[in-house]
Amino acid sequence: MIRKLGLWLIWLGFIVYVVWFAPPLNIKLLYFLNPVALSAFSMVGIWLLIYSCLIFADGRMQQIPAWGFMLASIASGTVGLIPYLALREPNDQFSGEKDPWLALLDSKATGIVLTISTVVFLLFAIVFGDWSLFVQSFQTDKFIHGMSLALVLFALLFPYPTLLSDDMARRGLIKESQFFWIVALIPLFGPLAYLCLRPNIPTLK
Template sequence: MPNKLGFWLIWILFSVYAFIFAPPDRPDTLQLILKLSTGDWQGTNALIVALFNLMGIFPFIYACMLASDGRGQKVPAWLFASLSFLAGAFILLPYFALREPNPTFIGKKNRLISLLESRWTGIGVTAIASYFLFYGFANGNWADFFQQWQTSRFIHVMSLDFCMLSLLFPWLLSDDMERRGMSSDRFFTFIALVPLVGALIYLCLRSPLIESEQEATA
């Protein structure tokens, strides 16, 4: 119960800060979003390009985790996973507040779960994320990024959303490892403490789900 209340409180504070106290939006925000979405990156800081695209990778990482975590939950994990591509942590925080501990996978894997938990899926996601990490760090302008972070609500909130998604991941990690019979405390600590990269490594290395003969109810 304290954890649930904590997630609701974080969600409220995060939302209030993002929509009330974050810097105001700049006049060119919609134009910037359009350019980023269509791949027209010329003249745009590479760090912003990388961050925008990684914010599409992170929800996919969560989809790979929620596919099995949602089995047996009272709330539809697939709905939160889908909407997180649009709203990031703003939609995932309520899921964390509503979900129950789920260290056992009930029933057999369906096609979607098999696809999202595949090691090859993890490798593919890691390859794409690695490209944008390299692109951003190799070509980005940190002074310009910090200036835009201070003056643009879009950049400011997107950066905080990235940090929030990084901080939330360990709350799913423990149950996911237990569903797979993985019990290494050192491995958990390493994955939990390395933002994004730790999650990518986990998707590539995690053991298969341990299925049961019990019928799934969700």
């Protein structure tokens, strides 16, 4: 109950802050063509794919369909994702066959591709980006501001609502192990390493 309440408060607080307290929408092409902003926008997609690699398998065992929330998150980021995390019930089981989509998300190759893509995007931002311009756009533009905060939320929420620990248990890994904390405490690259190293889900009919 506390977990669910906490997630709903985070969800509501994020919406209220972005709508009423974040800087106004100040669309400038210079902001959005900055490699740092482009890379940050790409990181939203990376995070959604990271979550998808856990959520679609988890959704098989939930009463609520995962795909609807993930489609909503494509347009709204954490605003579409958090309700799924709040509504799902802890469950570390998986039954039935994996369809091609689940098999793809369950593959270590997917984690490797996401890791390589992340490194490319970060190097693009570091080498070619204007970081002072990004700080200025964060301070003056609602879209850049909200997107940046969403990236922080993606990282903070990944280990919180039992999604990660359930996925580990589903694969025969020990919940709350040292591996769990390495994945949880290293932003972005912890989850990416987990996708590259985790065993495949054993199918139970």
